[in-house]
Amino acid sequence: FTGKGWRSHARNGTSDTSEDREILVNIGGVKQVLYVDVLNRYPQTRLAELANCSVDNANDLLELCDDYDVRKGEFYFDRDPDSFKCITELYYYGEVHMKKGICPMCFKKEMDFWGVDVHFLDECCKGSLNEVEEELAQIAEKVHEILYNVEGTTPASVSKRCRLFLWKLMEKPESSLLARAMAILSFLFILLSSVVMCMSTIPELRVHDAGGNEVENPTLESIETACIIWFTIEYVLRLASAPNKVRFAFSFMNMVDFLAIMPFYAVLALTHLGTAVTELASVQQAVQALRVMRTARIFKLARHSSGLQTLTYALKSSLKELGLLLMYMGMGIFLFSALGYAVEQSHPDTLFTSIPQSFWWAIITMTTVGYGDVYPRTTLGRCNAAVSFLCGVIAIALPIHPIINNFVIFYSKQRVLETAAKHEIELMALRSKEDGLWGGTAQESQSDTYIPLLRDRSEGTPIQKLNHN
Numbered sequence: 001f002t003g004k005g006w007r008s009h010a011r012n013g014t015s016d017t018s019e020d021r022e023i024l025v026n027i028g029g030v031k032q033v034l035y036v037d038v039l040n041r042y043p044q045t046r047l048a049e050l051a052n053c054s055v056d057n058a059n060d061l062l063e064l065c066d067d068y069d070v071r072k073g074e075f076y077f078d079r080d081p082d083s084f085k086c087i088t089e090l091y092y093y094g095e096v097h098m099k100k101g102i103c104p105m106c107f108k109k110e111m112d113f114w115g116v117d118v119h120f121l122d123e124c125c126k127g128s129l130n131e132v133e134e135e136l137a138q139i140a141e142k143v144h145e146i147l148y149n150v151e152g153t154t155p156a157s158v159s160k161r162c163r164l165f166l167w168k169l170m171e172k173p174e175s176s177l178l179a180r181a182m183a184i185l186s187f188l189f190i191l192l193s194s195v196v197m198c199m200s201t202i203p204e205l206r207v208h209d210a211g212g213n214e215v216e217n218p219t220l221e222s223i224e225t226a227c228i229i230w231f232t233i234e235y236v237l238r239l240a241s242a243p244n245k246v247r248f249a250f251s252f253m254n255m256v257d258f259l260a261i262m263p264f265y266a267v268l269a270l271t272h273l274g275t276a277v278t279e280l281a282s283v284q285q286a287v288q289a290l291r292v293m294r295t296a297r298i299f300k301l302a303r304h305s306s307g308l309q310t311l312t313y314a315l316k317s318s319l320k321e322l323g324l325l326l327m328y329m330g331m332g333i334f335l336f337s338a339l340g341y342a343v344e345q346s347h348p349d350t351l352f353t354s355i356p357q358s359f360w361w362a363i364i365t366m367t368t369v370g371y372g373d374v375y376p377r378t379t380l381g382r383c384n385a386a387v388s389f390l391c392g393v394i395a396i397a398l399p400i401h402p403i404i405n406n407f408v409i410f411y412s413k414q415r416v417l418e419t420a421a422k423h424e425i426e427l428m429a430l431r432s433k434e435d436g437l438w439g440g441t442a443q444e445s446q447s448d449t450y451i452p453l454l455r456d457r458s459e460g461t462p463i464q465k466l467n468h469n
Contacts, residue, residue, distance in 0.1 A: 023051050024074045025065075030081035031074070038091045045090075045115040050075060083110040090120055098125040104132040135413070139420050166241035170234065186234060193227035196220050228264045235261060310414055314407035321399040321406075328395040329366060336388035337362040343380040350377065366392025 021036040025047075036051040043049075050064045061068055067076040077084075082099055087110060090096050096116060098107050108129060111118060121129065168175040173183035199205060200220050207217055216224075235257050242248035249255075315322070337358035344352040351374045352358045361374040365388050376382050 021051075023047075024072070026074050026076045027079055027084040028077070028081040030084075032084075032088075034088070034091075041091055042116075047091075047114065049115075079113065080106070080110060083107055084114075087111065087114050087116055090116055094120075095122045096120050096125075097122050098128065104129040105136070135417065138417050163241045166237055167243070170238045170241065186230075189227050189230045193224065193231075196223050196227070200224075224264075228261055231257070231261045310411045311407060314403070314410045317410065318399075318403040318406045321402045325395065325399045328398075329392070332366050332388065332391050332395060333359055333362040336366070336384060336391075339384045340376060340381055340388075343378055343384060344376055347377045347381075351375065352381075362388060365389050367396070368392060 022033050023036065023039075025032055025034060034047065034051075039045070039048045039051045041048075043052075046064055050061075053060055053064060055061060055068065055070070058068075065075040066078050068074070069076070080102075083102060083106070086096055086099050086102075086107070096111070098104065098121065104125075108118065111121070118126075118129070169179045169182055173180045200217060205217050205220065206214055208214055235254075238254075239245060239248060249258075338355050340361060341352045341355045341358045344350040352361070358374075363369075364371050364374075365385055368389055370389075376385050
């Protein structure tokens with residue numbers, strides 16, 4: 001073994017050229033011989049630096065490897081041998097493939113140790129790494145949220161403290177017992193309002209005024225008014241305490257909350273306008289339309305249900321499948337309604353008077369509803385109907401499995417992320433406690449689930465508390 005960290009062999013009675021130089025490495029107990037000229041194809045990597053490092057310089061050598069045996073000429077590394085086999089593919093094939101069963105984040109650490117850039121990772125393996133990094137980012141976000149609810153730094157001013165208290169009270173049920181009670185109370189008001197809205201349509205509960213006109217039941221109207229007052233106070237408090245009021249106002253669920261209370265005040269204004277100015281039919285129609293909009297308050301339940309939120313996210317992730325379903329159904333409706341109109345024209349009592357009118361028959365047939373208000377009377381028409389509902393069943397059934405699968409995957413992922421986030425909070429609390437007992441020495445020992453995304457980018461230290469000023 002020479003002074004440059006490589007061995008030279010004599011072949012065919014002559015000394016080898018520089019292309020035959022090789023180094024012997026021991027990776028976790030697995031020995032492997034590597035050629036220097038192959039390693040020099042990527043001179044920025046650790047192995048290439050090791051191959052060109054002088055064994056006489058012990059300090060530089062030990063910075064590149066864990067140990068070195070002078071007698072055997074062997075470099076020792078306490079690393080994963082399976083990952084190292086994947087790393088060496090770079091020098092022979094110009095790209096790295098991650099072996100199945102290896103943790104993507106652990107493999108990324110191995111690549112960082114050996115000085116191999118992530119862009120050398122093949123495209124088929126980058127997807128797994130990106131997916132894990134996204135999960136870590138989501139866990140980090142949940143940890144930030146938990147820290148915000150539990151350990152958030154108290155603002156200095158009284159107004160900011162009050163705003164933070166209101167925000168946690170109205171938006172973070174897990175932050176305190178009082179906030180959980182407020183969430184339950186809001187949930188009960190939503191249910192009560194929905195029940196009252198349904199009961200107001202029962203004929204036996206309707207009342208009439210002195211003029212014989214039908215009016216709202218006074219008792220139900222009083223309950224409805226109390227619910228609306230609660231919804232209004234709740235919305236105003238949440239808006240006033242929101243850190244970003246523009247983002248709050250234009251978020252989907254908050255727009256639903258606004259639509260749930262807006263019809264009540266619009267009905268009051270239009271009713272007063274119709275009584276005080278003129279009894280316009282358009283005003284009455286607008287009042288009825290706004291009363292129907294009260295049904296939007298049922299969507300407020302999604303704000304208190306993680307299951308409904310998961311379903312919404314799953315449907316959003318299945319937009320492609322839903323789009324294919326609508327496209328198939330649209331093509332089938334147009335095709336079979338046109339065929340139905342064409343073959344039914346020979347019958348004197350045909351119910352297919354036009355292709356647009358036949359759309360309704362095609363919709364209820366392909367969705368297997370079949371009201372029976374429109375039906376074919378000819379033999380060809382019945383055959384067309386049979387083919388149409390068979391195609392409808394197939395078109396509806398095909399995207400169902402991917403949509404259900406997306407829901408199961410997303411729901412399971414959310415449960416895992418929540419558990420991992422809580423586990424990380426416990427580990428952070430344990431590390432903080434050990435730091436206090438051992439004077440900060442415990443910080444060097446990190447768990448396998450330690451999230452590097454939780455490190456402050458400017459200071460490089462783990463985030464323990466968040467400042468919400």
